[in-house]
Amino acid sequence: MKKPWWVVLLLITPGFGFVLLLIGAVVSMAVAQSIGFYNFAGESQFSLEHWQQIINGDGSRRFWRAFRYSAYIASYSAILSVIIAYPIALWLRKPFKGSITLSAILKAPMLVHGLVAAFLMINVISYHGFINEFMIWSGLWDKPVRMQNDKLGIGVIFLQVWKQMPFALLLLSGSVQNLSDSVLDAAQDLGAGSIARFRKVVLPLTLQSLQAALILIFIGAAGDFSFQKVAGPTAENSMATLMIYVQTDVGDWNGAAVIAIMLMVLALFGSLAVAIVAKYVSRVATL
Amino acid sequence: MSIKLNKIFLYLFLGLAFIWLFVPFSMALLWSLVDPSVSWSYPDIFPKKLSLQRWFDMWETTSLSTAMLNSYSLAPLAALVTILLASPTAYAFAKIDFPGREVFKVLVLIPLVVPSFVIAIFFTSLLYSLHIYAKYPSILLGHVLLFMPYAVRILTVSFTQVNDDIVNAARDLGANPWAIFKVAYLPAIKPGILASLLIVFILSIEEFAVAFIVGSPDFTTIPTILYSFLGYNFIRSNAAVVSLVLVGPNVLLMLFLERLLQSANPQNVSGKG
Numbered sequence: 400m401k402k403p404w405w406v407v408l409l410l411i412t413p414g415f416g417f418v419l420l421l422i423g424a425v426v427s428m429a430v431a432q433s434i435g436f437y438n439f440a441g442e443s444q445f446s447l448e449h450w451q452q453i454i455n456g457d458g459s460r461r462f463w464r465a466f467r468y469s470a471y472i473a474s475y476s477a478i479l480s481v482i483i484a485y486p487i488a489l490w491l492r493k494p495f496k497g498s499i500t501l502s503a504i505l506k507a508p509m510l511v512h513g514l515v516a517a518f519l520m521i522n523v524i525s526y527h528g529f530i531n532e533f534m535i536w537s538g539l540w541d542k543p544v545r546m547q548n549d550k551l552g553i554g555v556i557f558l559q560v561w562k563q564m565p566f567a568l569l570l571l572s573g574s575v576q577n578l579s580d581s582v583l584d585a586a587q588d589l590g591a592g593s594i595a596r597f598r599k600v601v602l603p604l605t606l607q608s609l610q611a612a613l614i615l616i617f618i619g620a621a622g623d624f625s626f627q628k629v630a631g632p633t634a635e636n637s638m639a640t641l642m643i644y645v646q647t648d649v650g651d652w653n654g655a656a657v658i659a660i661m662l663m664v665l666a667l668f669g670s671l672a673v674a675i676v677a678k679y680v681s682r683v684a685t686l
Numbered sequence: 687m688s689i690k691l692n693k694i695f696l697y698l699f700l701g702l703a704f705i706w707l708f709v710p711f712s713m714a715l716l717w718s719l720v721d722p723s724v725s726w727s728y729p730d731i732f733p734k735k736l737s738l739q740r741w742f743d744m745w746e747t748t749s750l751s752t753a754m755l756n757s758y759s760l761a762p763l764a765a766l767v768t769i770l771l772a773s774p775t776a777y778a779f780a781k782i783d784f785p786g787r788e789v790f791k792v793l794v795l796i797p798l799v800v801p802s803f804v805i806a807i808f809f810t811s812l813l814y815s816l817h818i819y820a821k822y823p824s825i826l827l828g829h830v831l832l833f834m835p836y837a838v839r840i841l842t843v844s845f846t847q848v849n850d851d852i853v854n855a856a857r858d859l860g861a862n863p864w865a866i867f868k869v870a871y872l873p874a875i876k877p878g879i880l881a882s883l884l885i886v887f888i889l890s891i892e893e894f895a896v897a898f899i900v901g902s903p904d905f906t907t908i909p910t911i912l913y914s915f916l917g918y919n920f921i922r923s924n925a926a927v928v929s930l931v932l933v934g935p936n937v938l939l940m941l942f943l944e945r946l947l948q949s950a951n952p953q954n955v956s957g958k959g
Binding site: 401412417429495501508520522621624 | 770
């Protein structure tokens with residue numbers, strides 16, 4: 400159907416126009432504050448001082464540490480989620496008795512709020528939590544092991560995978576189910592074992608969903624605040640917790656803006672990098 | 687895969703699921719039922735005394751009731767406003783050919799890829815620089831922004847499923863616009879409308895970043911009150927009560943949503959078969 404341009408404009412203004420205007424204003428605000436404008440505490444004028452201070456000056460060690468930490472958490476979460484989701488998606492490709500219950504249970508974490516998930520995990524792994532009590536009761540451990548707020552952020556990665564794996568599963572199941580049986584059968588007839596079939600047939604044909612899953616999980620995990628605050632290592636900051644700290648506790652909106660821009664840069668380029676690596680790996684795998 | 691191996695895997699996974707869903711939730715339930723007068727501490731395996739006292743205390747002494755009122759009034763409002771604003775865009779995306787449509791369809795998803803705390807902070811500074819300090823409407827506006835992509839996306843699919851033959855037939859038979867809407871549009875888009883209302887409702891109840899940053903320090907919603915019980919003043923039993931309050935209704939709504947999305951499949955609404 401064709402309509403005059405002004406009708407289209409009128410129709411898309413309240414929804415699309417609203418989103419574009421507001422998100423545009425929010426992102427521009429971050430950019431403007433990072434280069435010295437809208438300074439709530441001092442003089443508002445163009446200056447690169449805030450960039451200088453955060454990424455090069457006194458706070459730079461803290462900043463780059465948070466940057467590396469968020470990149471680390473996001474990459475591991477994205478990669479682990481798809482590694483776990485792939486075999487399950489392939490397994491559930493053909494329905495069998497119990498497969499619907501199973502996929503419902505696997506998707507359940509999507510319904511659980513992140514903060515609740517973090518709280519539940521803390522209950523299970525805390526010093527006198529379920530795992531420690533169980534291991535001591537069964538005699539496998541002599542004394543409780545400290546697992547909460549571990550130094551490597553394993554708790555955070557675990558939570559990310561717990562929460563995001565179902566999402567990867569959803570995306571991968573869709574494309575795995577679209578694989579035609581004849582292609583897989585043909586590969587088998589030509590003598591390909593299950594690993595060869597995965598490498599040479601499944602992986603290249605489902606690459607796009609794999610990349611989509613990696614990108615979305617990476618972006619989500621890079622911007623994480625709640626998991627880090629509740630279950631993360633106490634000595635580390637993620638980009639989001641550092642940004643909130645600089646804005647709330649230090650009261651430096653402009654510095655927080657610099658961190659926000661760098662967080663968006665990390666989310667964008669980091670997720671693309673992971674997707675490109677996935678493509679490269681799948682190329683190598685088909686050789 | 688052999689049937690036997692399949693069974694073994696199935697039971698293994700169901701066992702794992704038990705550990706990763708049932709154990710944590712029953713622990714939360716137990717913690718929420720611990721009687722305040724007798725503490726549950728090491729080395730007791732189970733609490734010594736159970737009661738609903740915590741639930742009453744939480745309701746009466748903390749701001750949980752205010753938080754629930756805020757959350758449960760924000761969510762339906764956000765859902766309604768979002769659907770009203772999203773529908774014309776979705777109609778245009780689905781039914782009208784215009785240059786750049788595919789690009790616009792992608793651009794409307796931007797709020798999904800900007801980290802939510804970045805949106806929260808600079809939405810706040812935008813409001814400050816415009817001298818807007820009213821928290822409730824600001825959070826409402828923030829939620830509408832964050833969840834518009836979902837509504838536009840779902841409704842676009844629904845509008846695509848409207849059968850033009852039925853629209854034309856109704857018009858040829860002399861139906862007025864309202865009658866055309868009722869026979870041709872409504873049956874196709876109803877599941878989509880319900881689904882987007884529900885999903886925005888659920889996401890709004892769960893939204894943390896905007897409510898936390900824009901609302902700080904005194905405006906509470908259910909997630910922000912949960913955060914306060916997990917952070918500064920960690921009280922396990924209180925956190926357990928709020929967790930259950932947050933998760934319970936949403937799980938029920940989500941299951942309902944799943945049903946709806948299934949019934950939203952094209953065959954059921956295309957008027958065929």
